[in-house]
Amino acid sequence: DTGVSQNPRHKITKRGQNVTFRCDPISEHNRLYWYRQTLGQGPEFLTYFQNEAQLEKSRLLSDRFSAERPKGSFSTLEIQRTEQGDSAMYLCASSPRGGAWSTYEQYFGPGTRLTVT
């Protein structure tokens, strides 16, 4: 399977605990994105990496959130001191290297559903 993969698929945690999610992009894609989706809403952009560099962060990404992509391959998203408002689906996407003819099409993974109790 050469699609975007995310682990775990589901995570239930208690308020105040830390959680970490992993995203493995399509192997030849150098761009990686994180989005958050709450019930009844469209996904909202959180952050974007080109290779290992984090180039853009949304104001939604509070200081309790941190994302890394240490070797320009997989990425992790950590949420510290989780709150009930963090309950959502966290989606990862990747896209190929940019260029004059690139469509920058984003391919999404299955998501990690977080429930904070």
Place this chain on the structure above:
Amino acid sequence: KQEVTQIPAALSVPEGENLVLNCSFTDSAIYNLQWFRQDPGKGLTSLLLIQSSQREQTSGRLNASLDKSSGRSTLYIAASQPGDSATYLCAALNSGYSTLTFGKGTMLLVSP
């Protein structure tokens, strides 16, 4: 700040009908527009991508159009089937190639 609106929020049709889903965006400086399908509790599946220089794209029973100047896109589904039941999302990619801004989606139910 880009805002994307989708109308209607929900749509219920009998099998076989042709239907149109609407998407509007406030900032016409987009690089492309993507239409996605999302089944309950699942990730997003890309259906069609229209570059800003294009007017439409077709895939099977799906046809998407883009009018950048008016800030509108439509997704046309021909001969709808129960398997088409899902939420359809449109998203505009900013000119910096980084951020997709999504609408809230149209929830489609096709009954046999």
